[in-house]
Amino acid sequence: MSAPAECWVGIDTGGTFTDVVLVDRSTGRYHFRKVPSNPKDPAEAILRGLDEILADAGAPGARVGFVGLGTTLATNAVLEGKTGRIAMLTTAGFTDILELARQRRPHLYNLDIGKPRPPVAPEHRIAVTERLDETGAEVTPLDEAALDAALAVSDGFDAFAICFLHAYRDPAHERRALEILRRRHPSALVCLSSDVSPEFREYERFATTTVNAALLPVMDRYLEQFSDGVAERGVPAPPYVIQSNGGLVSPTTLRRLPINTFFSGPAGGVVGALNVAQACGIDDFITIDIGGTSTDVCLVRGGKPASATQRDMGGLPVRTASLDLHTIGAGGGSLAWVDAGGLPKVGPESAGASPGPACYGRGGRRPTVTDASVVLGRLNPVALLNGRMPIDAAAASEVIAREIGTPLGLDVLQAASGILQISTVGITGAVRVISVERGEDPRDCALFAFGGGGPLHAAEVAEAMEMRQVLVPPHPGLMSAIGLLAADLRADFGLTCLTEATPAGWDAVAKALSALDTRAQAWAADERLDPALLICDRVLELRYRGQSSELRIALFGTDDMLGSVTAAFHAEHQRRFGYAMPDRPVEIVTARLTARADRPAPPPEAPPALTQAEPTWRPVWFATTGFVDTPIYQRDALSRIDRLLGPAIIEQMDTTTVVPPGWIVTIDAMANLLLTREDA
DSSP: OOOOOOEEEEEEEOSSEEEEEEEETTTTEEEEEEEEOOTTSHHHHHHHHHHHHHHHHTOOGGGEEEEEEEEOHHHHHHHTTOOOOEEEEEETTOTTHHHHTTOOOSSTTOTTOOOOOOSSOGGGEEEEOOEEOTTSOEEEOOOHHHHHHHHHTOOSOSEEEEEOTTTTTOOHHHHHHHHHHHHHOTTOEEEEHHHHOOSSOHHHHHHHHHHHHHHHHHHHHHHHHHHHHHHHTTOOSOOEEEOTTSOEEOHHHHTTOGGGGTTHHHHHHHHHHHHHHHHHTOOSEEEEEEOSSOEEEEEEETTEEOEEEEEEETTEEEEEEEEOOEEESOSTTEEEEEOTTSOEEEEEEEOTTTTOOGGGTSSOOSOBHHHHHHHTTSSOSSEETTTTEEOOHHHHHHHHIIIIIHHHTOOHHHHHHHHHHHHHHHHHHHHHHTTGGGTOOGGGSEEEEESSSHHHHHHHHHHHTTOOEEEEOSOGGGHHHHHHHHOOEEEEEEEEEEEESSTTTHHHHHHHHHHHHHHHHHHHHHTTOOGGGOEEEEEEEEEETTOSOOEEEEOOOOTTHHHHHHHHHHHHHHHHHSOOOTTSOEEEEEEEEEEEEOOOOOOOOOOOOOOOOOOEEEEEEETTTEEEEEEEEEGGGOOOOSOEESSEEEEOSSOEEEEOTTEEEEEOTTOOEEEEETTO
16 A cells, blocks of 8 residues: 655745755655756756655655645746747737837836837737627628638747737637637647637737747746656646746646746745744735845735736736736845946846855856845855855955945945945835835734845844834745645636626626636636635726726625625725715726635644754944944754844844844744844
8 A cells, every 4th residue: 555645845946946845744844955946947957856855855756745836937938038939810900009008108207118029020910800899799700711821821830829809708709710720730839818818908918818828838848847747756646836826726727828927936935924924823914035136025914915917027018817026126146336327226137146146256246235245244254055155255345345335435344335225225115115105004014034035134124114023934045935835726717897887787797707607617627626615706896987997896795796896996996095986987897706726734844942052243234333243143053032132143044134233033933033123
C-alpha cells in the first residue's frame, strides 16, 4: 500500500531565484529551498527545485498531494516584448483601434512618453466585413468567402485573435469566423474576444484579447512542460498555478487565458500574508513586498484584499481580475544617480542579478540601495545569507562616493543616507497611493513586511505614514511560495448588461447573471470540481447616467434586489465622493461572479526551540539619530522575549529587520516579529 499523499509544495519562480516550500501535513514540518532561476528554460528551474525539495524532505513524488506554482513569465514576456507573432481578425474599419486607444496621455505634462507597442503589427490585422449594433442585432452579415480568402494567405503566425465589434452582445460572428479559420489552420492557437473579455469598450477588449493571444505560444509550452514534469515525478494530483486574483487554477485553463498570471507571484505573497495575519487576529493591514527590483503594496480591509478588474501591462489596459497591487520600481538593486539638474534620484533602473550591487563583488560599478544599507551598517558588512554571500563594503563606499558624493559635494555617509531617505520616500509614496489617495486612513492598519527588503525598510515607512505596528513573518523572503499553500481555487467572470436600473431593465441583469452561473458551472467541470461545493459571490457595477466609470456593489439575495443594490450604490457614491444624486437615473453596466472552491488550510509551522544568544554590536545609521552603537541579533537565536527596545538589527538568512529607536519588538507564539511604536 502506498504512502498517503500528505505533502504540499509551493513554488514561486522569479527572474533571479525560484523559492520552494514543502510542508508535510502529517507532521507539520516545513522544508525551504532557494534555487537559481533559468531564464532560458523557466520550467527547468521549477522542476529542479521540486527535485531538490523532495530530496530534502525524503519524500517520493507519490506522497505529494498538491503542487502550486507562482510565475512571472507572462509579465516578463510582455514587458520585454518576447511574445508570439500573431494575427488579428477584426471588424472592417476598426483595425486601428489599438493605436487610437483612448486619446489620453498617462502624464499630462510629459511630452516624451512613447506610445505602447501593440502586440499585433498593423500589417497583420485582417479587416473582416461584418457588423453588429450595440444591442447585438446584425447590421452587416459576415462575409465568409472574403474571410476564407484572406486566411488562405495568412500563414506563419503563432496565434490568432478574433475581435469583432459588439461581440460581447452576441458571439455568433466570432464563433463562425473561428470555424472558417480552423479549416485553414486546424492546429492554430486562437482566442475570441467574446471568450476572453465579453464586456463593452472595444479598445480594452481588443487590447486584452490580443495580449492574451500573444502569450498563448509563450505559456502553452511552458505550462505543458511544468505539468508533464510534475507527473513524471510520480505526483498523483495535477498541479495548479496561482492567478492574479489570488486563486488557483489548472494549467489547462491557463493555457487558454495566460493573461490571468500577470501578478501571479505577488498575489501569492498577499495570500500568505492573509493567512498569517488572520492567525494573529489582524484584519486591517497593508502588505509591503520589497524585492531586488520592485516594491508591491496592497491594502487589506476586514481580511479582504482590494481587487481590480483591469490593470495596465506594458502600457496597454488588460482586463483580468486581480488583487489591487500597486508596483513601483524600488528595491534593493535600485540604482542611485544624479540627474542633469544636480538632483539625486533612486530607481527605477536596477542593477539586476548581474552584476548586481557593487557590494556583491560581481563587477557592479553603480551604487544601489543595498550598497547604501551596507555603508550605513544596516546590512551585515561582512556577509549575507548566513555567511554564504561575502560582502565588499569597501566597494560599496567607493561607488557611492564616486557617483553620488563627489558630484553633490557630500561625504560618503551623507550620500548613503540620502540614498536611503529617497528610497523610503518612494516606498512611502506607494503606500500612500493605495491608502490615502483612495480615501483610506492607513493609521489604523498594520504594515505587513515581507520580501527580502520589506523588513529592512518597513518601520521607517510605517513611521512616515503614522502607522503604529509592523508584522514580520518567520520567512519573509519565501512568503509568495508559502502563500501558494493557503490559496483556494478561484475563477472570475464578467458580462456587460448595460441597462437602466429599473424593473424592466432587471430582466437583462437576470439574464447576465444566469449566463455567468453557466460559465461557472462549466469552469467547475473543467477543473474536476463538484459544482455543489462552489461558493459564488456576485457583484454589479453601477453608475449614474452620463458617467464613464462604475462602482461595484455586492449582490445579496433579498426580496427587492434592485432596490437594495440601487440604495447601496447611492450610499457608496456618497462615501467615496462626498455626494450622491438619488434623483438621477442609474445604469447597471456589468455583472460579475466570483466562483471559489475552498481548500484545507496548511498546518502552522512549528516554532523553533530558540535560546537567547548575546548580540554583537556595530554602528548603525538611523534617520532620527544618525549613527548609534546597535545590538545585532540573529533571529534563529532570539528567544521568546517580552520586549526588545530599539535600536536593534535582527538578521536571518533571507532578510534583515531594522528596528529604529522608539520601536519595541515582541515575538508571538508563531514566531512572528511584532514591531510597535513606543508611543502606541
